[in-house]
Amino acid sequence: MNDMTPITTTLKDWESDQEVRWCPGCGDYAILKAVQRTLPMVGADPKNTVFVSGIGCSSRFPYYVESYGFHTIHGRAPAFATGVKLANPDLDVWLVTGDGDGMSIGGNHTMHVLRRNLDCQIMLFNNEIYGLTKGQYSPTSRVGTNSPTSPIGSVDRPALPCAFALGAGARFVARGYDISKDLPEVLVAAYNHKGAAFVEIFQNCIVYNKDRFDDFTQKKVADETQVWCRDGEPLLFAKGTKGLALDCDTLSLKVVDVVDGDWQAAGVAVHNVKNRGLAHMLVEMPFGAFPMALGVIYDDPRPTFESEVVAERAKLIEGKTANLAKLLSKGQTWTVEPEASHGLMD
C-alpha cells in the first residue's frame, strides 16, 4: 500500500474492457472478483495501481483489471515490480504469480523480493499444477500426482509456499482460497501491511487438477477443516469445539477438544500475528491430522526496501550537488594551453 489519499471506486471501476479468457469454472474468476471487491474497500486509486505478473494462467490477471498492468516473463514479476516501485514508490504494486511461476522458475526472485521487503502485495495462486502448459505436476503438487510428465505419480516432494516465504524473511504471510468469502478480508490486511505481503491463494484448476482442495474448501467440511487465524483470538475450529494448543513436551501444536466453549481450560493458543514461531508451526501443520490454517498468519512490519533505498540515497548525496561539468572533470586534471604544447598540472 502507499500513503495516498483513499479514493472512492466501485467494483465496476476495476473491470477492464477485456474479455476474461480463463476456462469456465476456473478459480481465477473468483479471485479476480475478490480483488475487484478489495480495491474499493481500501480506497485504491486506479491510476496509481499497477498489477505485475509473470507467465501462467494466473498471470493473465493484469489484463482484466482497469489499472496499469504489466504482463512480463516467466518467474520474473518480482524483479519488474522492484524496478517499478523503486522508480516510483508512490505506486501501489500488486504481483500476481502461480506455483510454477513463483515457486519454480521464479523461486529465486520470490525469495529476494521477500527478503528485501519491497512494499507490494504478492498473490500466489496455488493450484498445484501447470495449467497453461496442459497439466504437468508443479513444485507444489503432492507426491503421487498423476500428470503427463508423471504417469505413475510424481516423486518430487512439494514445496510449502508459506513456509518458503517465512524462511525467506517475509514479514506478512497469509492464506486464503478462491471461493472464500473471507478472501477480501485477507487481501485488505495484505494491502494495509507496509512491506512485502505474501498471500497464498488455493485455486481450483477445473481442467487439470479438479477439486484438489475440496477437502477443506467445500461448505460441508469447512467448519471441521479450516482454522481462521485472527490476531488476538483463540485458534478455534469445528464451531468452537476444537482448538490448537501448544504441546509443551514436543514443542509443537496439537488439536484439543474444547468443552462448553471453555477454550482457556483446554489450553487453546491465542493467535498473535507477530509470533514468528507460531506462524512457522501454523503453516507447516500437516493437513488431515490438523485443519488448514487460513487468514493472516503473520504480520510484523519492518522498514521497506524502497524506503531504505531512498534513505540510503539521501545519505549518499548529502551536501552534493548535481553538477555534470564538475563530475566530468573530477580527479587529477591538467590543462593544455592554446599556444603551448606542454601540459601543466592542475
Added chain:
Amino acid sequence: MATITAEHEHEASVQDASPEAVVVRFAGDSGDGMQLTGGQFTLSTALAGNDLATFPDFPAEIRAPQGTLFGVSAFQINFGSSEITTAGDAPDVLVAMNPAALKTNVPALKPGGLVIADTGEFNKRNLEKAKYEVNPLEDGSLAKWDLLAFDISALTLEAVKPFGLGNKEALRCKNMWTLGLALWMFDRDRQPLIDWLKGKFAKNPILADANIAALNAGHAYGETAELAGPLKKLHVDPVPSEPGLYRTITGAEAVSLGLVAGAQLAELPMFFGGYPITPASAILHNLVKMKEFGVTTFQAEDEIAAICAAIGASYAGQLGVTSSSGPGIALKGEAMGLAVMTELPLVIVNSQRGGPSTGLPTKTEQSDLYQAVYGRNGDAPMPVIAACSPADAFECAIEACRIAVQFMTPVVLLTDGYIGNASEPWKVPDPASYKPFPVTFLEETNNPDGKVLPYKRDERGVRPWIKPGTPGLMHRIGGIEKGIDTGDLDYSPAVHQAQTDARKAKIDGVAKALPAQEVCLGEETGKLAVVGWGSTYGPIHQAVRRARKKGLSVSHVHVRHVWPLPENLGDLLKQFDKVLVPEMNTGQFKTVLRDQFLIDAKPLTKTSGQPFTIAELEAAIEEALA
C-alpha cells in the same frame, strides 16, 4: 619503436635521449600491486602531457598462488609525443618483479629492450615455481636484451627501515620503489603520486611515509647509482594536443559518465540494475557514487533480475540501464526480447570478454556481436552501438540513451575488457555542447474517441511513453503479441505480421537518423578498405597509417553503429576493390557485412584474448594488396 608517429616513422632505441614513444610493461605477482603501479604511472604520464594508452592484463584468479606462472599480472603503457591509439606492441622496457613475470613476459620484449629484474625474488623457490632450471639472470639466456638486475627487495627494505614495518608490509612498498625508478627513467614528476599516497593512506600516515620513502628511494637510485648503459635517463617529449582541460579516463568510467550525461540530456532519472561480473562491475561501482544525478542503483539477485528491474523502472518512467558481460547478457536475453516487444527504452551495456561460457573473464574479445545483433528468440531487432576507445565510450553511452528514448527501444552498447580497463587522456567535454533530448511522456489521451492507444505509432513508428500514475491513461502491456494501436492481446495472423514488420521498420529507421559513415583515414575509394568496429580502432588506425606511408592504397573505416548499419556503408565499401575486416572473433562483423551488402569482405581474426598488434595488421594489409 613499436609505435608509429603521425608524420614519419622513426626507428629509435630506448637509449635515445628523446624517443617518440616508449612501451613499458610492469609484470609481477597479482598480489604485488602491479595494476596499481601501472595505474599510477599512467596518471603521472598523463600529467606530464604525454599521450598514452594502457593495457592491463591480469589473471582471472583474485589472488593466484604467489610466484606461479598463471599468477602473473601485467600492465603495459605506451606513451610518447605523438598521437597514441594503442597500448603498443612489443615493450621496450620490462619490469619483472619475479621469475614467473620474466618468463611469461620476456618473449614479448623487443630485441635490444631493457629488462629490469628484482634479484631478491630470483631465489630457488621462485625459480622452481616459474619452472626455470637455472637462473635466467645468470645463464646468459637474456643476451638479446639489456639486463638490469638488482635486489629491489633489499633496497626497498632498507628504504623503509625507519618506519618499523613488518617484513611483509615493508616488501609491499616494492611497487612504489619500482615506480620511483620508472618515474626517473622517463622524467616524470613524483609530486602527484606523493599527494595520492598521502590521500590513500590518510588513516595510516606511517604507511604513507613508507611508500613515499620507497618511491623517493627508487627515484634516487636511478639518479645517483652509477649505472652506465641501459639505465640512462629517458625523456619523452610531451605530445602537442588540442588546448583544453584533460584527465585520464578508463572505458568503464567513460560509460558511467556517459550514461549519467545521457540521462541528464533526456531529463530523466536513471535506474541502473546490475549484478557483479568481470569486467562489467566497475560501471556499477562508479554509478553508486553518482546518485546526486538522480541515479538509482540496484544490485540484483541475478543478471535476469537486474535487467527486469531496469525494464520495470523504464515502464515507470525512468531510463532503465543494465550492464554485464557475455554470459550475463545471455541470461538477459529473454528480458531483452520483452523490452523489444513492449517497446520500452533500455540501455544494455556489454563489456565483452573471451567466450563461450565463462571463457576468459579478464581477457578481451569481440565475440558477442552476433549475440547483440541476433541473439534473441523471435524477430527482435535492436540497435547496437560499439565504442572504439575509452573516450569514445562516453559519446557512445550518450548515443545509446538518445536512441533508446527517442525510438522507445532497447539499445545494446558494446565495449570490451580492453576498453573497460584501458585508460587514455580525455579532453573533458563541456556538457553544454551536447544537444538535450528531453523526453515527453503522454499526459492526455491520444484517442479522443475512446481509451488511450499505447501502441499508436508516430511517423517514425514510435509509440508514446506512458507512466503509471498518469490519470485516465490506464492500460496493460506485456510480452504477448498485441493489437495495432490498442496493445490489447491479439495474435491473429495479420496482426503478428503487421507488428513484426512495424518493429523491424522502426529499428531500420534508426539508420535514417544516423550520420553517414565516414572514412576515418584515407580516401573514399581505393584498393583496400580495412573495416573495424570497437576496440580494434587503435591498431587498425596505426597499421593503415603505416601502410599508407609506404604508398599503399588503403583506407580505414570504423563503424560505430553496427546495427542498424549506416545507410551509405554498403555503397562506400563498394568503392574499394577489397574489404578486410579485422576483429577479435572468428569473423562475425564480416558475416554481417556480407549479408547486408553482398560484398566479398575478407576476415582477419584473432581470439587469443589479446588485442591485435599493429605489426599483425600491417602484414595483413600488405598481404591483401600483394
